[in-house]
Amino acid sequence: MRYQEFGTTGMQFSELSLGTWGIGGAGWGDVDEATRLDAIVAAIECGINTIDTAPAYNAGVAECYVGRxxxxxxxxxxxxxxxxxxxTFVDGAYVRDGRRDAIKRQCQQSLENLRTDYIDLYLVHWPDPKVPLAExxxxxxxxxxxxIVRHVGVSNFTxxxxxxxxxxxxxxxxxxQFSMVHPQEQALMQWCQSQRMGVMTYGSMGAxxxxxAQRTLQHYADNDNRSRFYKFFTEPMFSKVMDLLGKMDVIAAQRQVPLSQIALNWVAQKDFVSNTIVGAQHRHKIQENAQAFTWTLTPEELAILDAAVAVANSL
Structure with a gap:
């Protein structure tokens, strides 16, 4: 595992974080409890020292697993x-609530779910247009x-x-959100780095x-996050992504590594990225992801991938 200082916080973050949206369960399929808990244990055993969660990940379920x-x-x-x-996650829907009292209640509930008396980094998940930002x-x-919280920041802000x-x-x-199939936030993240913020990416493997693993077009239910939130699984983007995977296949064969490790290194090697969040619900997937941080892409490989990424994301 590789580590680096996260912004001005003084915290040393592993470059890979475990994302727990999937571990929460809502919209990501049904995985048994023992497997979810073991995934968190596996991440820590692999040297991952940052875990990203949220009360919106199935109404606190993910936080509870992390705490346990x-x-x-x-x-x-x-x-x-x-x-x-x-x-928040209410009756299968995500509801924004940035009011003072609501945040204080959410914070107290998160502390209880996580079985801790402090939070290392507390983020506003999404801005709430109904509430003054100042509040x-x-x-x-x-x-x-x-x-109660040691450091603060935001997610999904302009x-x-x-x-x-x-x-x-x-x-x-x-x-x-930042990945080979969603590079649109690069300029924003570069600006954040210039402001001395630590920059975390989610969706780093494009869901x-x-x-x-998926090479043919499939249909997902409306409540599946691959149809609800991520847009790569439908045309016209899907066919472009398949062309990108073809370029990745060549490098993967030469290096004898899975495509996932190429995708992770492409993100992690951007100089404005401090931390790459990846969700996984199984031990072997987490171990495979962690192995990506034992090697790096060459400048030549990055150039090939950058060109392919530009084509995949062109209109």
Whole structure:
């Protein structure tokens, strides 16, 4: 595993984080409890010291799994836990709520779910257009001043929103979607780096499409995140992604590595990326992902992939 300092926080993050949206279960298929808990244990055993979760991941279920696994291992002081606020999961729907009282309630519930008395990094999951940004951000600042959360940041914000928020609170982190099939946030993330924020990427393997496991067009249910949130699994994007996978296949064969490791290194080797979040629900997948951080792509390989990524994401 590779590690680097995360922004100005002073925390050393593993370059790979375990994402737990899938471990929460909603919209990602049915995996038994023992397997989910073992996935978290496997991540820590592989040297992953950052776990990303949120109360919106199946109404706190993912947070509860994280809390149970970390407590059982007795490693709370060795693991950086990132969770979020301002977004809840109610009756199968995601509902934004950035009100002061709501965030305070969410924070207290997250502490209970996670079986901890502090949160290492607390993010606003999504901006709430119905609530003044100042109300949301000053609530984060007050939680930091109380010591309940140690560092704060945002996810899925625009630059303008972050500039406004920064007048009220020092933002230490930005989390956004970024991958070979969704590179559109590069300029925003570069700006965040220039502001000395730590930058985390989610969707780093394109919800699994960059593993190459799916090579034929399939239909997913409306509540499946591969149809609801990620747009790579439908045309016209799907065929372009298949062409990209063909370029990745060549490098994978030469290196004798799975495509997933190529996708992860492409993200992690961007100089503006501090941390790459990847979700997995099985031990062997986490071990395979961690192996990506034992090697790096060459400049020549990166050039080939960058060109293919540009074509795949062209209109």
């Amino acid at each position: 696994a970390v407590e059982a291992l007795g490693c709370r002081d060795k693991v950086h836990i990132i969770t979020k606020c301002g977004n 949301t951000i000053t609530t984060l600042q007050s939680l930091k001043e109380e010591g 630059q303008a929103q972050m500039e406004e928020a920064s007048q009220l609170c020092q933002l230490e982190a930005y989390q956004g 699994g499409i960059l593993t190459g």
